[in-house]
Every structure is written in structure tokens, then in C-alpha cells.
Amino acid sequence: MKGNEAIAEAAIRCGADGYFGYPITPQSEVMEKLMELQPWNSTGMVVLQAESETASINMLYGGAGCGKRVMTSSSSPGISLMQEGLSYMAGAELPCLVVNVVRGGPGLGTIQPSQSDYFQSVKGGGHGDYKLIVLAPASVQEMADFVELGFDLAFKYRNPAMILSDGMIGQMMEKVELKPQQKRWTDEEVAQMNPWATTGKPESRDYNIITSVELDSEAHEQFNHRLQVKYRELEEKEVRFETTSVDDADYLIVAYGSSARISAAAIEILREKGIKVGLLRPITLYPFPTKEIQRLAPKMKGILSVEMSSGQMVEDVRLAVEGKVKVEHFGRYGGVVHSPDEVAEALEQKLIGG
Amino acid sequence: MKEEIIIAGFGGQGVLSMGKILAYSGVMQGQEVTWMPSYGPEMRGGTANVTVVLSDNRISSPILHAFDTAIILNQQSMDKFEPLVKPGGLLLYDPNGITRHPEREDINIYKIEAAEEAAQLKSAKTFNMIVLGAFLKIKPVVEMENVLKGLKKSLPERHHHLIPMNEKAIQRGVEIVKEVTVVKA
Incomplete structure (x- = not known):
């Protein structure tokens, strides 16, 4: 199976709730495979071709705000279009999974493999003091395994996670062992595990607000400080x-x-x-x-x-x-x-x- | 066992699917495999090639600069890949459309008249299976039983009625492959 196909298979099997994407070489097989497998009939996972990459990432903002496990995939130029959304998601502390199957840049560049999006991925391609959790698979097996790992880390730290792959790993076929099908989270599980999510306000708690805006700079410094504490914890515990x-x-x-x-x-x-x-x-x-x-x-x-x-x-x-x-x-x-x-x-x- | 193979020709000749069947055959035999295509904007008529590695051990790089076997199906690929066969390695080619035949004296060279044979079988699409048969006759890196399993695995079910025809084509390849030059070990 191709690396891109492994992403699709693994997404369904780990119980993802939604995929929102826009086709681009060399990763179009991700959505093609999802459409072929029709998970909306089996697990209820949503697969949607958005009108653009900008739309995809903002659909992730909405899905993640509701505590759902949502993902997208694209390649370099498309990922550039998502940077604003990623910064907003990091600022709103929203978990999601973004797969970048990197091709040569800059600009529209070429469709052949490259690793020239390293700076964009690890230094923050969008604005502000934020980090993405970035996983780098070196095999088709890891393409599959890192989907679940990416979701787990994203939710554990309430931060967007990225799988930084490239055209070679995406297009290559290798042997892969897929995990058994897991159930998607129920509405109760979503609400219980993600108490911050906008799942409908019960009387027992205050409103949940998902936003990245804070006009009081003292308060915003405090928020940024909290982000930095989170990043130090990631650096301490999650290095692989x-x-x-x-x-x-x-x-x-x-x-x-x-x-x-x-x-x-x-x-x-x-x-x-x-x-x-x-x-x-x-x-x-x-x-x-x-x-x-x-x-x-x-x-x-x-x-x-x-x-x-x-x-x-x-x-x-x-x-x-x-x-x-x-x-x-x-x-x-x-x-x-x-x-x-x-x-x-x-x-x-x-x-x-x- | 480790066999590093490049298959190269025109898009539409079945280069990628031949590599895929070979890779699946290796999986059926319990080998480690990688299949790495040259992907590009070119489809039918453009150049296409695929690197397949079959090994008993974990495979490091799926991208290579030297090959145990080059299976060459057009002139551009001959020019590009003849120099990249390892000394003592194998070059298998279809002479159809080849204007400059291979010249190296330190490699084993075989030819397979697959295009002609496919025309005689009145089934142009079995071209790649004739070539695969020829390769497996020279280097039986996977057992025929596993090749048939691999064929079944890589063809969508709606095409399974074509399996007997492909099997026959593989067999023809085994029968008609010709030695050109063989180096002493």
C-alpha cells in the first residue's frame, strides 16, 4: 500500500471523525482512498472535498472546537494557504491533525519530493509564538501509525499536530500492518474527555468559548505564558x-x-x-x-x-x-x-x- | 537475498503495474519490499519507471543509483539506465523500438520480444506480463505460485477474469526469453 493510502486507512481505523481536504499532488491518494472506502457508511466519519485549503483548515477549526478528531492533508503550496488557520488553532488551543506530503518549492514549485518545509513546520509558519507537534515518518508503516499518535498528542496537549512527510514516502508502496477498527468517540465521550469543547452548555458549567483573541495584553501575556509551559512540557516528555x-x-x-x-x-x-x-x-x-x-x-x-x-x-x-x-x-x-x-x-x- | 530492480519504459506499457505485481509477489513470499514510482505529470506516452526492492531483511533506501536488474522497454530508458546496472548484473530489454542496443560487456544481457508476442497473442495489455515472465525465468527471485497470488492481490476483483490470460503471458515470457551476452562469474 502507498504511504498516502496508509494515512487514509489509519484515519478511519483510529476512529477519526472527519477529513476535509483539497486535492494536490503528491498526496491526492489520501482523499481518493477515503472516498473509495466510504467511511461515512461504516464509522460515520465525514469526508469532504472543500473548495480550497483555506476552507479545509477552517472546517478543522469548527470540527475541533466541537471536540471532534478532524484532519486534513495537503502538499506544500496548500499547507502555506493553511498557515493562518494553524496559527488561529494554536491560539485557540485546538487539536487537529494536518498531513504535509512535501514537494519542492518555493511557490508552486515542482511535484517531486522535498523536505524544504522544515522551517515552516517547526518554527511556526503562521504568526505568533506557537509550535506545532511535528512527526516525521520514514516508512509507510509510520505513515499509518502516526495518524493515531498525532491525534493522541494533539488532544493531550490541545495543540495542532502535523505529519511532515514527503512525496517519496507518500508515493512509495511498502508492507504495512493496520490496527483493528476502533470506535469513534460518542457525544458523551467527547464532552467528558474534552471539557473545553463547545458541545452544548449544560447547567453544571459555564460557557465554553473557543477563541484566539484577547485584547487585554496582560491577560494575553499570561495566556502566552501558558502556551510556553505546554511547549516546555512537550520538550521534556514527547521527544522521539x-x-x-x-x-x-x-x-x-x-x-x-x-x-x-x-x-x-x-x-x-x-x-x-x-x-x-x-x-x-x-x-x-x-x-x-x-x-x-x-x-x-x-x-x-x-x-x-x-x-x-x-x-x-x-x-x-x-x-x-x-x-x-x-x-x-x-x-x-x-x-x-x-x-x-x-x-x-x-x-x-x-x-x-x- | 536482496534484489534491486528498475523497470523503465513508456507510460501505458504497464511498467508501474508490473512492478506492483512483482512487489506483491514478494510480500506473498514473506519478503520485505519497496515500490517507488517516478510519479509525474506524464501519463500515457511519457516516460515511466519504478524501483522495486525485494529483500529478506529490512530495506534501507527505496531510492537507488545502481541496480541488480534493469528491465528496459524504450530507448530513453536504455540511455539512462544501462550505465546504472551493477557489474555482473542483469539487463533485460525488449528490442522493439530500440535503436541503440546495449553495449556493456560486464553485465548479463537478455532480450524479450514482448511487444511482438503480445501482438501475436492479440492482447497488447499482457505485454508487461510477458516481460515479467522473462525476468522470472532468468532470476527466479519469487516462486511462480507467489507471483500468481501477487497478481490476484494487485488486480481489482472486477478484473479477475483476466488472470488466466496474464498467467499464459507470464508463461510465454518464460519460454521465449533469449540470452544475448552472459558474463562469466
Whole structure:
């Protein structure tokens, strides 16, 4: 099954309430698969083609405000259109899941895979001091698994979550194990688990108001402070990563998503040559595995950040390393995918010399 | 076992579905598989290729720069992928429409007259299954029993009546594939 199809299957199975989207390559299979599976007949999940990406994200605002598990998916230019809505949702503390199957930019760009939306995803593509929870799948299996994980984290922290994938993981087919069908939340469960949601006011509580506006700046500072407390908690508790062959390594590659897969093959090539290289694969890009990089850095002679961009995540790797070890970037971009040989060659050139 | 395969030709030749059937066959055999298409705005008539990796172990990169096998179905693909076959690897091609035949002396080269055979079978759509049969004759990386299961899995049920015809085409491919040059191991 394709990565995009896995998203659709997993959404239905984890009991999502609604999908609102607008087609764009390379992720159109998400909605195509949902329409084919017709979950409105089985679980009651709503699947709707909105008139635009701007409409999709605002439909999510409405659905999430009612405490429903709602999601959308798009690719880079479409995700740019959603940034205002994402900022509003972060400001209203609304949970939702947004899937970005990244293609080459800027602008309309190309339809081929890229990882150049890292800054937009982890630094806040919209306005204001907010963060998205960002998950980076490196396989079709993780495309499926991260749908439920994304929803769980989004609701736990009342914050939008994003799956930051790319055209390669979206279009690729691999084996995948899907979880059994779970029931959607009942109205009672929604009200009980999300006491903040606008589910109809009983006499027992005050009005719930979903808004991101607060004109009293003192009060708004307090609200922002609360957001920051939430982000510190995320950084403390929710960092996820995977390391491979780091114990005896002299060099480290840091790479996420499809670049991590390609780098794993590059490491096989380098180890055959006797160059000991390990891999650190961030699974959460926000919160970023800063501490693990700090732990590994002193053991390394050099670190290579590999991403299909002109160098975005490398900045966070450098911030973690604090100049103690040489950190270089390698990546093809604009829709070109680097090969394992190119990554291996870059590591030799940039970190070893020659 | 690990077999890294590129299948390349024109859109509409069944390149992607051939790769899909091969990938599903690998799944049926309990292998790890990846199927990575070149997706693009081009559909019928444009170039299309797909990378399929079959392995007993976890597969790292689904994107490669060198292949154990290249299955080549048009001239553009010959120009692009002949140089990327690993030394000692396999190049299988249909000479129909090929103006410059493969020239490397360090790889095994086989040809399959699939377009011609498909025309004789009066079933142009079985072209890709003839090619698949030829590949499996040279490199039996998946058992025929699992290929048939894979075929069934990847075809929508409404097309299941076409399975016997596809089976026959695979068998024809097995029979008519021809050796061009074989390097000594």
C-alpha cells in the first residue's frame, strides 16, 4: 500500500471523525482512498472535498472546537494557504491533525519530493509564538501509525499536530500492518474527555468559548505564558528518535523521513569502506532531540545533517552541538532526491576530506 | 537475498503495474519490499519507471543509483539506465523500438520480444506480463505460485477474469526469453 493510502486507512481505523481536504499532488491518494472506502457508511466519519485549503483548515477549526478528531492533508503550496488557520488553532488551543506530503518549492514549485518545509513546520509558519507537534515518518508503516499518535498528542496537549512527510514516502508502496477498527468517540465521550469543547452548555458549567483573541495584553501575556509551559512540557516528555549503529561510530548522520532511509543505505556503503558512521533519526522534529544530539556529539569527529533542502534542520543540529563538533549539511533539493552514493561521498568530502 | 530492480519504459506499457505485481509477489513470499514510482505529470506516452526492492531483511533506501536488474522497454530508458546496472548484473530489454542496443560487456544481457508476442497473442495489455515472465525465468527471485497470488492481490476483483490470460503471458515470457551476452562469474 502507498504511504498516502496508509494515512487514509489509519484515519478511519483510529476512529477519526472527519477529513476535509483539497486535492494536490503528491498526496491526492489520501482523499481518493477515503472516498473509495466510504467511511461515512461504516464509522460515520465525514469526508469532504472543500473548495480550497483555506476552507479545509477552517472546517478543522469548527470540527475541533466541537471536540471532534478532524484532519486534513495537503502538499506544500496548500499547507502555506493553511498557515493562518494553524496559527488561529494554536491560539485557540485546538487539536487537529494536518498531513504535509512535501514537494519542492518555493511557490508552486515542482511535484517531486522535498523536505524544504522544515522551517515552516517547526518554527511556526503562521504568526505568533506557537509550535506545532511535528512527526516525521520514514516508512509507510509510520505513515499509518502516526495518524493515531498525532491525534493522541494533539488532544493531550490541545495543540495542532502535523505529519511532515514527503512525496517519496507518500508515493512509495511498502508492507504495512493496520490496527483493528476502533470506535469513534460518542457525544458523551467527547464532552467528558474534552471539557473545553463547545458541545452544548449544560447547567453544571459555564460557557465554553473557543477563541484566539484577547485584547487585554496582560491577560494575553499570561495566556502566552501558558502556551510556553505546554511547549516546555512537550520538550521534556514527547521527544522521539531512533538511533542506529551509533555506539562505535566516529561520524554521525542526522536525517529524518526519506533522507533517513537513504542515509541508512549510505551508512552501509561507508561501513563497507571501514568508515564508522551512525544514524540519528529524529521522529519528532518538534520537539527536537536536542539532548540526544548533545549526548552523542562529543563522541563524534563530525556530524552531517542530510535533508532534501538547502540546509534547514542543520541549524537545529548546530544549536544542539554548540560548536563543539564540525556540523555540515548535505542535500539535493528542488525536487531532486539524493542517492545513497551521493550521501556517502558528501560525508567523505565534507567531514573526512579528500 | 536482496534484489534491486528498475523497470523503465513508456507510460501505458504497464511498467508501474508490473512492478506492483512483482512487489506483491514478494510480500506473498514473506519478503520485505519497496515500490517507488517516478510519479509525474506524464501519463500515457511519457516516460515511466519504478524501483522495486525485494529483500529478506529490512530495506534501507527505496531510492537507488545502481541496480541488480534493469528491465528496459524504450530507448530513453536504455540511455539512462544501462550505465546504472551493477557489474555482473542483469539487463533485460525488449528490442522493439530500440535503436541503440546495449553495449556493456560486464553485465548479463537478455532480450524479450514482448511487444511482438503480445501482438501475436492479440492482447497488447499482457505485454508487461510477458516481460515479467522473462525476468522470472532468468532470476527466479519469487516462486511462480507467489507471483500468481501477487497478481490476484494487485488486480481489482472486477478484473479477475483476466488472470488466466496474464498467467499464459507470464508463461510465454518464460519460454521465449533469449540470452544475448552472459558474463562469466
